[in-house]
Amino acid sequence: MPKVIEEARILSHEAPIAGVDVLRLEAPQIARTSLPGQFVQISVPADGGFLRRPLGIAEVSRENGWIQLIYRCVGRGTEALATEKTGTCVSVLGPLGHGFNTALRHPLLVGGGMGLTPLLFFAAEHRNAAVLMGGRTKGELFWEAIYRPYARVVFLTTDDGSYGRKGFVTTLLPELLRDGDYDGVAVCGPPVMMERVAALATERGIPCEVSLERRMACGLGACLSCAVDTRSGRRKVCKDGPVFPAAEVYDVP
Numbered sequence: 001m002p003k004v005i006e007e008a009r010i011l012s013h014e015a016p017i018a019g020v021d022v023l024r025l026e027a028p029q030i031a032r033t034s035l036p037g038q039f040v041q042i043s044v045p046a047d048g049g050f051l052r053r054p055l056g057i058a059e060v061s062r063e064n065g066w067i068q069l070i071y072r073c074v075g076r077g078t079e080a081l082a083t084e085k086t087g088t089c090v091s092v093l094g095p096l097g098h099g100f101n102t103a104l105r106h107p108l109l110v111g112g113g114m115g116l117t118p119l120l121f122f123a124a125e126h127r128n129a130a131v132l133m134g135g136r137t138k139g140e141l142f143w144e145a146i147y148r149p150y151a152r153v154v155f156l157t158t159d160d161g162s163y164g165r166k167g168f169v170t171t172l173l174p175e176l177l178r179d180g181d182y183d184g185v186a187v188c189g190p191p192v193m194m195e196r197v198a199a200l201a202t203e204r205g206i207p208c209e210v211s212l213e214r215r216m217a218c219g220l221g222a223c224l225s226c227a228v229d230t231r232s233g234r235r236k237v238c239k240d241g242p243v244f245p246a247a248e249v250y251d252v253p
């Protein structure tokens with residue numbers, strides 16, 4: 001798949017909730033070829049130079065030539081990116097990596113925190129996915145309104161019980177897997193959550209894919225900074241992933 005560098009104009013840059021930014025970029029070539037689960041490396045100013053920061057693609061419009069990224073400001077790179085204003089340009093390399101299998105009749109997407117970013121692209125493309133999302137509190141589930149237009153159904157959990165079922169996604173998941181007719185599970189979120197979701201799906205014989213997050217430098221498979229041990233040997237998250245079959249990376253039954 002062709003990777004390109006585009007000087008992308010910022011079409012909008014908003015912070016719908018504190019600490020979370022939504023960035024829409026005019027990047028028609030990347031929009032045209034991106035697939036759910038892939039990411040871009042975006043160049044941000046840092047220490048008088050520039051560094052590239054990997055961000056999952058949350059949505060695209062192939063027709064209108066834009067991509068949308070949703071990110072949390074958690075460090076130097078994303079804090080610098082958050083200062084970029086509408087109308088300015090940023091350098092974007094992509095699309096990168098290997099995405100989800102979306103050729104499913106009835107997928108269940110399971111996400112927590114910013115792991116809901118790449119799954120949003122999946123939901124928007126598929127239009128018949130069920131979504132299970134979890135957060136610590138109701139405020140973290142601002143994602144619900146973003147997903148509703150695309151998802152067939154949305155299930156919610158909060159750790160404190162302030163919204164949806166009280167507990168974790170793994171509290172509700174066993175009954176969804178028992179009662180639903182899912183032919184695949186895609187999961188992205190904290191590692192402990194992904195491993196547990198993968199185990200529950202695999203126990204029921206449902207194929208599961210996980211999207212891993214690692215520190216990345218080049219994003220192109222050249223520097224080994226993102227290497228991970230899998231059942232088939234050392235693999236690069238940026239190039240061989242970030243999406244892997246769960247059985248490749250977890251000790252699932």
Ligand code: FES
Pocket residue numbers: 215216217218219220221222223224225226227236237238239
């Ligand atoms: Fe360089 Fe993956 S980020 S090999």
